[in-house]
Amino acid sequence: MAVIFQRPNALKDVSMHYCPGCTHGIAHRLVAEVLDELGIEGKTVGISSVGCSYNSYDYFSCDMIQAPHGRAPAVATGVKRCKPDCVVFTYQGDGDLAAIGTAEIVHAAARGENITVIFINNTIYGMTSGQMAPTTLLNQFTTTTPYGRIAELHGFPINVCEMLATLQGPTYIERASLHDVKHIKKAKEAIKKAFKVQLAKLGFSLVELLSTCPTNWGLSPVESMTRIEKEMIPQYPIGVFKGENLEV
């Protein structure tokens, strides 16, 4: 009997610790499928960061490094400069990438560092229990914005893709969403393209994935998916911000 669906090789046969309805699992699976399809697991070094996915090294089966908070792009730079033939990706949340690690991501992008960044945006700090992130929407309630995020007090959300796309360095930047099957398929295409850009040595690629955090949003998994569509996409429009016509 032909196997039509199975666990990707690049994903270990272990159960994940993510909360029910959390899209980290989907994002992991997509990355792993792409590593499989491109046949690159054996030459890939992944960099996990700080946050709920800190231990994604327990899930991906390629070589992995656990990086300090926000520093994954710098760690990836060190790896890539020593091992240009390795495929190097970082897996970072919004607190990691858009707050404490802003300098690292901006400069890795500006250098056109030949790495791939998987950026999980769920508008909140998950692991530390629901504080405001740079991506938190206006009026969104978090444990540190108990009256909602107010621009005058807390500043505005950061649109990472749009910001990085103003730089000359990056080659490919796309925002995708994980809220339904159609978008998940598109997200996978984006991830695959991002890795292909790296394989072709074309430079920096980043895919932002609009993701859920049912636990800290206080929503059911289904409501969370709806929230992405109804509330997040208006602030974070999906699409390609750099490298639209790029053929890889």
Add this chain to the structure above:
Amino acid sequence: MGRKLLMRGNEAIAEAAIRAGCLYYFGYPITPQTEIAHYMARKLPKAGGVFLQAESEVAAINMVYGAGSTGARVMTSSSSPGISLKQEGLSYLAGAQVPAVVVNIMRAGPGLGGIQPSQSDYFQACKGGGHGDYRQIVLAPSSVQELYELTVEAFNLADKYRIVVMILGDGILGQMMEVVEFRDEEPVEHYEKPWAVTGHGNNRKQNIITSIHLDPAVLEKMNRELQKKYELIKQKECRYELYRHEEAELFIVAYGTVARIAKSVIEIARREGIKVGLIRPITLWPFPAEAFDKVMDMAKAFLTVEMSSGQMIEDVLLAVNGRRRVYFHGRMGGMVPVRDDILEIIRRMYDEHVRKG
């Protein structure tokens, strides 16, 4: 021995690193060590390596973390305020046991302080400026020749123990020019690095470089293993110089540039009939306590001289352990201890402990 060259201290470090097989340098400019970066920027591309000016010291040390994780010999250098920024990375490197060489050419602090020489980062270097129970080997050269030799040594030690080795110099050493006599061949030791992340090629198990262990029992075990390694280093790697210690009755304890000043003090004191010797720690961590045991029978008192408010003196006091009196003389803010001041103290110590004795 091979070629002799007149070199600046910072350049000798850079040249030694390349000779030791370090092809990767990540750093951020700060006085008084920037010549290391200049030298690397010129030489590494030609040697087939990579020089990268990072966006910050924080980024630089994390690039080192990534590079070291692949098993490459890698170096960064900075000066005091920059090293403070690198402390986060140093703690992670220690936790994940990634070898690297870090140079600190100290300037005066605290804060932005000044660019003049100092030894006021001793605590930070030797007691762990970053968080957690960790150590790093700290080497303290006192000449340009030694900067060269100890830099090569630093890479060997880093790989041997999977540890960060810090070269701790001061602004004078970094800036001064002296003749360096190069070896024809460097004593580069090669260590297998089966732990490195290089892509497993589907023919070995996954390698993971990490310092996080949320289970306290696992984390304690990891800490115990680290401590065991540190114990081994303490037993095997203490280095020091005893200078004019024959029949010495008083001892100066000093490292780096200050040790050179101490040597000229000793010459004058000896001419006056005052028998002074020098203990010069070359490894500041592990601190060479055994040097004190060696001279304790003849020593009547010790004088620690530092370009700080008194940091190494705490290790001296532990080594002496109440057996003798320990005096201190220190200058701060980029001021350098002068020969005559030290001589004056030695004369007073002589009156107190030898003449009256």
